[in-house]
Amino acid sequence: MNTDTQNTKSQVKLFEVTDNHSDQRLDNFLITYLKGVPKSHIYRIVRKGEVRVNKGRVDVKYRLVIGDIVRIPPMRIAEANDVVFVKQSLRDALQQGILFEDDGFIVLNKPAGFAVHGGTGIDSGIIEGLRVIRPDAHFLELVHRLDRDTSGCLIIAKKRSALRKLHEFFRTDQVQKTYLALLAGQWARKKLVVTAPLLKNINKGGERMVVISQAGKEAETLFRRLRLFADATLVEASPKTGRTHQIRVHAASLGHPIVGDERYGLNDTNKHFKNKGYNRMFLHAETLKFEHPSTGELMTFSAPLPQQLQSLLQHEQQV
Structure with missing residues (x-):
């Protein structure tokens, strides 16, 4: 049941969560519900506590539960014909991808180069782009996330039942994930399991960092060397857990950060590879393997390495 009054734009709205929105993140719900309201404003009113769930403050990552009452503060919601701006390059990539x-x-x-969803300073991302190019789709929600500079396999649910099942698979580590990463320098090992726990932290500049800390959450990544180059190493990274920036932080802990990683890499190293043509972080979600949420059939999906990265590797001197 939706208890808000659509015509009273100047009043507080109370929205009761039904099955249609159960298990949806609060920010994704608000972005869809408050069409035309800038993403930065939505994140701001949640941070300030103007949006409340069951009369209490919550984080944007809070997942809605059937029966929750969401308080939405007074604001002018844009008319239905307002359009979210999506770059043509993103539209083309989505159509072909x-x-x-x-x-x-x-x-x-x-x-x-594209965030999975809009937020502070970002008008639109992958999910908003999909909703624009598929205006008749009744339900499109992100199942998981990839960093802005990471390419590769990303799952979007088209119905609530699939979203719930796939969320369960990710929470219980029933999704096998394989990434390709180019590490700076020559990694001497052929194979290694990194089990360093990870803790989210905020540095002085307000940028979110993840650090290795015994106070953090358990994290496990298997690294396997594929090819050794003169000043880099191509590896396969298989994260058993799905922590924020997990592969990036675990790679840096080996003393071999991912090429192009502006957050956890080294400036001089990144500059060296940028001069060779590496203009993005070399991390690619190559494969996903999981059971189909409806049939139970084991399925494997693979995304080819972008041509730009393939071309750069061909020019590396192999050892």
């Missing part, structure tokens, strides 16, 4: 689709979910080859 579908790896698999059925009535339950989409597997997309996400292009690098």
